[in-house]
Amino acid sequence: MLKWLGVNKKKQKEDEIFDSVRSGLQSMYKQRLLPLERDFKANQFYAPLLTDGDFASKPMVMLLGQYSTGKTTFIKHFLEREYPGLRIGPEPTTDRFIAVMDGAHDQVIPGNAAVVDPTKAFSQLSNFGNNFLARFEVSVMPSPALKGITLIDTPGVLSGNKQTSRGYDFEGVIKWFGDQSDLILLIFDAHKLDISDEFRRCIQALRGNDTKIRILLNKADMVNTQQLMRVYGALMWSLGKVIPTPEVARVYIGSFWDQPLQNDENRKLFEAEANDLYTDIQLLPRNAAVRKLNDFIKRARLAKTHCYLLSYLRKQMPSVFGKQQKQKQLIQNLDGVYRALAQEHSLPLGDFPPIQLVQDKLAQFDFSKLPKLDHKRIELLDEMLSHQIPNLMKLIPAEERQTEEALPE
């Protein structure tokens, strides 16, 4: 896969775009958004404050599948070398979650060390406990293929009821990585199709991330064409029952390693499919940049209404007596408050947070302790939304399918 990366200037540009957007957002966040979010306790209402680690992370691609479907082999093929700590074999081999990332030299960072590293986005993983951290590591290596993305190798799901307890919340971990990922590759073995109950539960744990899911039907050269059709049909039939969306997940059919095809009747198809997959992965940084921008704008607009809302509530509070009574009254009439504020500051009602959520949070919140809202700070936020962000956006050229450049060799 690196063969075409080498000559591919565009790929490099894509990675740079992502990097510029990422660092641009990071400095805007620190200067204009974070201070407001912190002072008005937005993190007590919505998402946690963002750390450097959150900005450090590259788009992630998680590989998921039953054991021995070829997840680790795919990564080796994709990188054109083994990552530090890699193990491949016909029995269940990979026994941990491994984040494969770009870095200056080969290194394996154990889980406990990885989650305290502020330049990496794994700190939340410490919530899964020591049993999990013993089964997590970061594998660092220099690779052009990792300039724009991070790969997550995972332990194979066992078949049938063979499952022994893993000692940690496997589906929870899958869900966490799924939430962070930009692409989730479910890998199946055409030669030995199997969707165990645990794997079904893993897929269900990915609910909400359905649009990130892609299917990889691997080892497709190991069966004849009619058998391949039966397996492929059976796979889609079953997945359609597990994944609730009417939109069909994209499937890439082929054999994703560096060995010659066993049955090459479908060589043309496999090559076209691999080409599509690599192109889609190549476009990830750009798409991730667009998504990050989008999320950032949503976050900034929410923060703005939040500040107006809380500073308004604060102003309404009596200075001495009847605080509790007044607070109760304000919370009950939040609906009216929203409409008044929307009109006063020309805010779209759609930017306001869900009433129910805010009511619940406010009930245990003392808003007399908040600072005054400095309107200068809101102006700076507005300026960011109307100028800085559009400038960042200009860095991302309109999408064009880069089929020519992406062709292998």
Place this chain on the structure above:
Amino acid sequence: MLKWLGVNKKKQKEDEIFDSVRSGLQSMYKQRLLPLERDFKANQFYAPLLTDGDFASKPMVMLLGQYSTGKTTFIKHFLEREYPGLRIGPEPTTDRFIAVMDGAHDQVIPGNAAVVDPTKAFSQLSNFGNNFLARFEVSVMPSPALKGITLIDTPGVLSGNKQTSRGYDFEGVIKWFGDQSDLILLIFDAHKLDISDEFRRCIQALRGNDTKIRILLNKADMVNTQQLMRVYGALMWSLGKVIPTPEVARVYIGSFWDQPLQNDENRKLFEAEANDLYTDIQLLPRNAAVRKLNDFIKRARLAKTHCYLLSYLRKQMPSVFGKQQKQKQLIQNLDGVYRALAQEHSLPLGDFPPIQLVQDKLAQFDFSKLPKLDHKRIELLDEMLSHQIPNLMKLIPAEERQTEEALPE
């Protein structure tokens, strides 16, 4: 498709097997089973009494699909000629249900006439009313391909919300034909995949007949291989959601008419798929014979327990007073009655009808009016089960996949 039928002696033998089993069952039924069922009112408890029409029917194959997917063209290709009344076109053309059957000469029998013909199995269709009967006909023609089966062509399902009311219970009719059929072919157009809401409802109306369903992905040569994969995947994804069984319906991929392939990359696959389909259709009479035998045995064993049961209940009744009281008591204790009878006559408990159903029916049944059970008649039934039926069964040779003989040309 007839090309290989012509040289195929085995096909002829298959059809003869079905015919012998059919007529054998018919005469056994009339002589030994029907009189018992009639005298002990089995039809008031379970299925209706069988008529000559029920025995006359050949295995049926129903074709179902959106309009213009190629249902009528498939039939023409299969028969290697047009059936009387056939219409093919790119707009919705077939506007009625057409049973295409073997006969001495070409003839179209309108619906109203067809349902009163006792030699045909369509009498129950009169329940769907005149609006339907105006949209039903039987098309008769001499054809070796129809010696063993009857084909049901159907009006194409319209897409989207274009549905105008048909004036009769379309899904009800589909369900009826589905119940009678031995094979249900759902035809899809690879070039224009569409599963409208009405078609979804039709598929749902086939619930209970899921194992009869096969999928035909037609016009597969009109798209390139990658597109075909996407369409096929999307089809299975959607069908998996509509058809509740975990078993995957068999799909036959190809172009089922006599024109040359537009894109022949997958010629080998299409030929193998067509071959499988024709072989499966060819095996229908044999499988239908096995099924009919099986149903018949079940029916006979049920009739036997039924007669024992009702004659026992009759004997328990007081001759003059307290009839109602006694009847109630017997019904309540049916469980005990089952066990007593099972022991006395060495009947397997599994042969007895569901208690709840029998209790419901008995509540409005006057069993003092039943005849005495003549044990000679049960002996004749036993003799039928232990000798006549095994003899019929010997007519059906063990199944062997007839791939060689079935190859086209």
